Amino acid sequence: MKLTLKTFGQARELFEQTELAVNLDTPLTARQFKQSLFEHITPILNRDKAQAILSVCAIATESEILADDFVIDKDLSIALLPPVCGG
Amino acid sequence: MQDISINLVDTEISLLDATAAIASKDHGANTIFSGTVRQHNRGKEVIGIDYDVYLPLAKTLLEDIAKKAIKDFKHSVSIYIYHLYGKVKPGQSSMIVAVSTAHRVDAYRINRAIVEAIKHQVPIWKKEYYLDGSCAWLEGCQVNSNVHAHAE
Numbered sequence A: 001m002k003l004t005l006k007t008f009g010q011a012r013e014l015f016e017q018t019e020l021a022v023n024l025d026t027p028l029t030a031r032q033f034k035q036s037l038f039e040h041i042t043p044i045l046n047r048d049k050a051q052a053i054l055s056v057c058a059i060a061t062e063s064e065i066l067a068d069d070f071v072i073d074k075d076l077s078i079a080l081l082p083p084v085c086g087g
Numbered sequence B: 001m002q003d004i005s006i007n008l009v010d011t012e013i014s015l016l017d018a019t020a021a022i023a024s025k026d027h028g029a030n031t032i033f034s035g036t037v038r039q040h041n042r043g044k045e046v047i048g049i050d051y052d053v054y055l056p057l058a059k060t061l062l063e064d065i066a067k068k069a070i071k072d073f074k075h076s077v078s079i080y081i082y083h084l085y086g087k088v089k090p091g092q093s094s095m096i097v098a099v100s101t102a103h104r105v106d107a108y109r110i111n112r113a114i115v116e117a118i119k120h121q122v123p124i125w126k127k128e129y130y131l132d133g134s135c136a137w138l139e140g141c142q143v144n145s146n147v148h149a150h151a152e
Helices: A009-015 A030-040 A047-055 B015-022 B055-069 B104-121
Strands: A002-007 A019-023 A058-060 A076-081 B002-009 B029-036 B044-053 B077-084 B086-088 B093-101 B124-130 B135-137
Touching: A002 A009, A002 A030, A009 A047, A009 A076, A009 B124, A019 A030, A030 A047, A030 A058, A030 A076, B002 B055, B015 B029, B015 B077, B015 B093, B029 B104, B044 B077, B055 B077, B055 B104, B077 B104, B093 B104
Parallel strands: A002 A076, B002 B077
Antiparallel strands: A002 A019, A058 A076, B029 B093, B044 B086, B044 B124, B077 B093, B124 B135
C-alpha cells in the first residue's frame, strides 16, 4: 500500500523532507501508523526529543483529523500535524 | 442572511477589505480582530515569522469553525476570516476575523469563538526568527479528532 507522509512545522525537521513515501503492511490504525514513523526519523536527531515531538502530533488527511483507531486500509496521503498555533 | 468569507493567502491582508466585507445596513455591530506579529517575544527581538500551513485541511476546518460558531444563531450575520501564510514581519497583520450582526453581544461572542477555535484547531504553525540569528517553532495546542469542540 502506498502511504505518503506530509510533514509540517516542527515535525518536518524530524524527517528533513516535506513529503516521503512510507511502506507498511495494512490494515493498520492511525495510532500504529504514527508509531511506525519513528524508524523513519533522521538519525542525527536526539531520539528522545524526536519521540517527544511525535507523541504530541496528530494524523490527518486533507479533509479531517483521524481518530487513533481509524483504520488505514487504502492508499492515502497522510499529514503529520504537530501542535498548532495559528493567529 | 449568513454570509461567510474565508481565505488563506500569502499576500498582505487588509482591515479595509475586512470592514467592507462585513458591512450591512442591517448590522449595527462590527467587530474586527486583527492578530499582529509582535516585535518582541521570549525576551528577544523578532524580525519575522514564517507561517506554515496545511492548506486543504485548514480551509475545511475554518469553514467548519465559522459554521459551528453560528450553528444556533438564527439572525443575519457576516463573517470574514483571512489568515496569512509565508513570511510576516512585526507590525503586520497575520490574521483577521471580522464579524457583523445586528447587536454587539452576538458579534463579540461569535468573533471570539472563531478566534479561539482557530488558535486551538487549525493546522497552522509559526517559526519565529530573531535578530540574534536564532529561530524557534512556537509552542501550540495539540489537536485531536474532536477538533470542533472549541467552536461550540
